[in-house]
Amino acid sequence: MRTIALAAGFGVLVPRVLRAGSGSGACAPTTPDIEGPFYLGGSPFQVALAKQDEPGESLSISGIVYANDCTTPIAGAVVDVWGANNDGCYNNNNECSPHGDDRFNLRGRMLTNQQGAYAFSSVKPGRYLNGATYRPSHLHFKINAPGHPIVTTQLYFEGDPYIPVDQWASDPASAGRIIPLTANNGALAGVFNITLDVPPGESGIPYNQDAARALTMQCSPNPFRGDTVITYAVQTADRVDIGIHDITGRRVRALVSSVHGIGIYNERWDARDDAGRQVPSGIYICRLQSGSCVETMQIVLAK
Numbered sequence: 001m002r003t004i005a006l007a008a009g010f011g012v013l014v015p016r017v018l019r020a021g022s023g024s025g026a027c028a029p030t031t032p033d034i035e036g037p038f039y040l041g042g043s044p045f046q047v048a049l050a051k052q053d054e055p056g057e058s059l060s061i062s063g064i065v066y067a068n069d070c071t072t073p074i075a076g077a078v079v080d081v082w083g084a085n086n087d088g089c090y091n092n093n094n095e096c097s098p099h100g101d102d103r104f105n106l107r108g109r110m111l112t113n114q115q116g117a118y119a120f121s122s123v124k125p126g127r128y129l130n131g132a133t134y135r136p137s138h139l140h141f142k143i144n145a146p147g148h149p150i151v152t153t154q155l156y157f158e159g160d161p162y163i164p165v166d167q168w169a170s171d172p173a174s175a176g177r178i179i180p181l182t183a184n185n186g187a188l189a190g191v192f193n194i195t196l197d198v199p200p201g202e203s204g205i206p207y208n209q210d211a212a213r214a215l216t217m218q219c220s221p222n223p224f225r226g227d228t229v230i231t232y233a234v235q236t237a238d239r240v241d242i243g244i245h246d247i248t249g250r251r252v253r254a255l256v257s258s259v260h261g262i263g264i265y266n267e268r269w270d271a272r273d274d275a276g277r278q279v280p281s282g283i284y285i286c287r288l289q290s291g292s293c294v295e296t297m298q299i300v301l302a303k
């Protein structure tokens, strides 16, 4: 049973001590880092990223997302996290086990609350070999305030002997993203505050507990029979195209193709193709494109 008391969750104050990205204590936006090859779009909104029986050390991370004055919290920011398992393996790598069949294990998105806070639990990622040396334990993040660019970065942990030999972790720009972990009721806990280059007061979509569940894209029910509703967020006013593709990549249905303003939208798919014919049971890919951003999501039709 994996039970973690999050170090700082919703409604709990987080000490404003670590100004992520600053390194020197000065106010500066959180620095970017490489994305790596294992990102998956469309992670569910969840705060417990690991399966109950996931091997490894329990880890909880919490923090506040700030505007570029390093003081004003940003509500409704999206914090998208993914990490390797205890063996240093990502679950979209076929060698992963035992939860390699769950594509969103050790992944999840959170939405900052009205105090700008986010929090999640997972397991401490294992190191993995990159060339001749191991990459230090790290978590990947994508963070953005609605309507503003996504910051892709990585979080490292103090004392990891592989930080000095890792070209990304040892970069001086990463200094503000190496945090201490403390033992907390048998779990490791750390605070990662994030500063976005967003002026105070420009957080885009107003915080809304219900609408906010669906920032980016999700689908319910899934698997489905009959029809399903795709909910998606537009974070920058732009043209949006959503298509349903079969497993070969062929588009079977053009669902949406129009200019959207910032907001949350719903679109129903009735399991029919462009000609109005019922499509067969199976796996389909919903592909959303807005500007240069593309997000895909798997939908399963089970009749």
Ligand SMILES: [Fe+2]
Residues within 6 Å of the ligand: 036, 084, 138, 140
């Ligand atoms: Fe990685």
